[in-house]
Amino acid sequence: MRVLFAGTPAVAVPSLDALVRAGFDVVAVLTRPDATLGRKRVLTPSPVAARAGELDIPVIHATKVDDDVTARIADAEPDVAAIVAYGGLIPRGALAVPRHGWVNLHFSLLPAWRGAAPVQRSIIAGDDVTGAVTFLLEEGLDTGPVFGTLTETVRPDDTSGALLERLSHSGAVLLAQTLSAIEAGQAAAVPQQGDVSLAPKLSLEDGRLDWRQPALAISRRARGVTPEPGAWTMLEGQRVKLEPVLPRPEAAALPPGELAMSGKTVLVGTGSHPVELTRMQPSGKKMMTAADWARGQATLESVVFE
Structure with missing residues (x-):
């Protein structure tokens, strides 16, 4: 199955690696443009872009998924798109390109903590348990039906960085399993159930x-x-x-x-x-x-x- 992978930070890299190891044909990577980092303001590719380069996967750099980027995604002819912390909205036109849609790996137990900082907000709120889900991306904010779920205990000494590191690896396995089920025609997405909470980006x-x-x-x-x-x-x-x-x-x-x-x-x-x-x-x-x-x-x- 041909896969477009969308992601930017280091927590998305294990998912890219997991899809490659599972034998999926990752035809392109969508990621944010290179950014200046450090005191010397060195122009640096995103962790996902750097890994894609090592894997010899074509990279589409985009701050915004506009008509031009959507056309480039369509040119890659993906059957499905997998997205992990890309950092931008996917508009309706791009959502319609892959025949199996976009599968998002999100680091919370939806509908809890919809938004950009689910792990951070979960720890601040004092949750004992969190997790990750794969769901079908829609235009709404993390509202789509869920394919798969995993849970993770929040340890008393967990920082958001430590918890995200664990979830990035267990979530990568979940994402690969979800795409395998889709490929086999055995995936079933069910509507989210429960109380909604929001996790806006931290300032x-x-x-x-x-x-x-x-x-x-x-x-x-x-x-x-x-x-x-x-x-x-x-x-x-x-x-x-x-x-x-x-x-x-x-x-x-x-x-x-x-x-x-x-x-x-x-x-x-x-x-x-x-x-x-x-x-x-x-x-x-x-x-x-x-x-x-x-x-x-x-x-x-x-x-x-x-």
Whole structure:
């Protein structure tokens, strides 16, 4: 079966590899254009584009799937399109090109967490279980009928990056199985059932920690926004980047945002019990352990996170 693969970030690469290993004829890859990265602003292909180059698969670069891109997709004559975190909408004209439609691998248990940041929002919300589904792409936002489902436990120390890494591999297997079932004429897509929740893309502001919130909520947010857009707080008018924090219910209470040392541990007050800082990056400096940062302060009694 001839497959068009659409995807952009690293979490989509395992799916591309899985389809190639399964013997599908991946006739083209649709991905976002090269982007400038790093301080030197080096023009860099997307992880999917780079992998497609290694596999000698033709690449279609597109920010938007317009009539020209749709024509290029049609020229590839795909039987089905598989899409994993491409990063753009697929219009009606392009949806109609493959005879089996577009099969989307989405990292949530739809209809929960429809949108661009399902794993991040799931962790922030405190879900115990999440997963991934394959579904038939429609014009609506993640509304199509579901082919297959897998579940994944959210571990207490999971960041969105760690959870996405696991789901990217298990989801790749699910995607290959779904396309195999479609090829064999054995796939059945069923309408989504359950309560709908939305997972819009995270902004930088979503990473700001509110020390008035309970410790568990702060910890979940910090894990949910790691690695992107990243957790942070303000200190003396400067933004300080933070790695995930750890609730410490046994520690003596502190006012929200106030810092204290407990042995070699740096604690911050919250709306409930304190949390432990792990690693942090003050403005203009490298990431360091919280203990190393604290040793550079004359006293923590006057330090307050905003």
